[in-house]
Amino acid sequence: MVSAALLSAIAVSCCVAAARFRQASWPRRGPYVAVIVWQVLGLAWGFSTIGALLAFGLAPYGRGVVGGLIALVDDARSHDLYLSTIAGTTLGATQVGAVILAFSLTLLLFSGLVASFVQVLRVRRRHHDLLGLVAHDDPEVPGARILDHPAAAAYCLPGVLRSEVVVSAGALEVLDRSELAAVIAHEHAHLRQRHDLVLLPFSSLKRAFPHVRMIEVYYRAVALLIEMCADDQARRERSPKELAMALLRFGASGTSQVPAGALAVTTDEPEVLTRVSRLLYPVQQLSRRQTTAVLSAAVALLGTIMVLWSMPL
Amino acid sequence: MNRLGDLERAVMDVLWQRNEPLTVRDVGRALADRDLAHTTVMTVLDRLAKKGVVARDREGRAWRYRPAASRENYVSELMIDALGETGDRDAALAAFVRSMNGNEAEALRRALEDTDEPRT
Numbered sequence: 410m411v412s413a414a415l416l417s418a419i420a421v422s423c424c425v426a427a428a429r430f431r432q433a434s435w436p437r438r439g440p441y442v443a444v445i446v447w448q449v450l451g452l453a454w455g456f457s458t459i460g461a462l463l464a465f466g467l468a469p470y471g472r473g474v475v476g477g478l479i480a481l482v483d484d485a486r487s488h489d490l491y492l493s494t495i496a497g498t499t500l501g502a503t504q505v506g507a508v509i510l511a512f513s514l515t516l517l518l519f520s521g522l523v524a525s526f527v528q529v530l531r532v533r534r535r536h537h538d539l540l541g542l543v544a545h546d547d548p549e550v551p552g553a554r555i556l557d558h559p560a561a562a563a564y565c566l567p568g569v570l571r572s573e574v575v576v577s578a579g580a581l582e583v584l585d586r587s588e589l590a591a592v593i594a595h596e597h598a599h600l601r602q603r604h605d606l607v608l609l610p611f612s613s614l615k616r617a618f619p620h621v622r623m624i625e626v627y628y629r630a631v632a633l634l635i636e637m638c639a640d641d642q643a644r645r646e647r648s649p650k651e652l653a654m655a656l657l658r659f660g661a662s663g664t665s666q667v668p669a670g671a672l673a674v675t676t677d678e679p680e681v682l683t684r685v686s687r688l689l690y691p692v693q694q695l696s697r698r699q700t701t702a703v704l705s706a707a708v709a710l711l712g713t714i715m716v717l718w719s720m721p722l
Numbered sequence: 723m724n725r726l727g728d729l730e731r732a733v734m735d736v737l738w739q740r741n742e743p744l745t746v747r748d749v750g751r752a753l754a755d756r757d758l759a760h761t762t763v764m765t766v767l768d769r770l771a772k773k774g775v776v777a778r779d780r781e782g783r784a785w786r787y788r789p790a791a792s793r794e795n796y797v798s799e800l801m802i803d804a805l806g807e808t809g810d811r812d813a814a815l816a817a818f819v820r821s822m823n824g825n826e827a828e829a830l831r832r833a834l835e836d837t838d839e840p841r842t
Contacts (some may be wrong), residue, residue, distance in 0.1 A: 509833055538773045542731055543793055558801045575804065577801065
């Protein structure tokens with residue numbers, strides 16, 4: 410029971426920490442560390458919530474979560490998985506309910522991840538097929554394919570063997586040569602570091618819990634951090650001013666209007682402006698000590714949860 | 723670009739140019755300068771049909787092929803994907819800038835004017 414209480418406390422604190430973390434200003438000083446923090450918070454929330462349910466449900470075995478799961482499997486086998494018999498013997502009805510809830514949540518999260526992955530692969534394959542038919546190359550624009558559309562857009566299509574950077578004709582119109590190079594460097598950074606894989610668990614979480622505003626907000630926070638990571642990579646090769654100007658020109662071209670209500674996200678400051686000001690007025694990066702402190706806290710959190718899972722408390 | 727992809731493009735271009743359903747022979751004739759074997763054209767059209775970008779109808783003994791959508795339609799579809807205007811496609815592509823609402827675009831336009839001034 411102690412571990413159930415502690416794990417619930419951790420699950421709640423993860424939510425509180427996530428809410429405060431989103432408001433914090435330091436993540437933009439160390440986007441890579443911040444992305445790791447988001448991943449750890451997500452993992453910790455999942456494992457502590459499921460762990461708390463299991464610790465409560467399997468408490469009668471007195472063997473902790475991991476030991477309890479093994480005991481449950483043995484028990485279920487000897488009772489032919491007959492739930493009411495299990496409920497009649499060692500576990501009460503609430504406990505069986507908690508275990509079932511834990512399994513359902515695990516299944517939901519897992520299937521969300523798989524479904525999202527499959528969907529992403531399907532979208533990408535279709536996109537790649539169409540791109541091959543309608544996009545063209547331009548010797549003036551090395552490292553990118555061109556799409557004849559008046560709206561300004563630049564993006565990357567990730568893939569193991571066939572990743573591509575695509576720029577629209579509208580984008581070529583608004584950007585000068587050096588700005589374009591900065592944009593392409595930014596997109597290549599996404600592809601090189603496989604940022605799409607970082608974002609995938611968060612988008613699958615969004616799929617598993619649609620209409621949960623909090624998850625949508627967190628997803629966008631991670632997406633913004635990933636853009637900052639790519640900005641940081643691009644400014645190693647190109648000047649930050651070029652990149653900032655490119656961002657501004659994209660935004661101001663105004664051809665990519667969203668129908669009202671399609672993206673009803675109200676941030677205090679437009680995300681693009683956050684990126685622009687970060688490029689134009691560089692903030693101090695996190696010091697090595699601060700980074701170490703944050704990362705050790707993350708490791709400690711995950712370690713605690715693992716201990717609580719395995720110890721019979 | 724690989725040769726097969728190149729051929730698929732060429733075949734689609736033929737289908738888009740002619741405003742009528744074409745047989746394998748018609749397509750081969752339109753690409754006469756490439757000197758393609760009949761079976762090659764058939765394979766390419768078959769692949770395109772499997773990808774869902776061409777539709778085919780039987781007419782007598784021969785299939786007639788036509789594009790499933792116009793080139794402009796496909797370009798728009800790609801752009802809609804890219805600008806993230808469909809909710810659940812977020813992680814598939816990473817756009818340089820997501821599409822933004824009117825207020826955001828306005829704020830950017832102002833910021834751009836501020837930045838442009840010192841340059842001129």
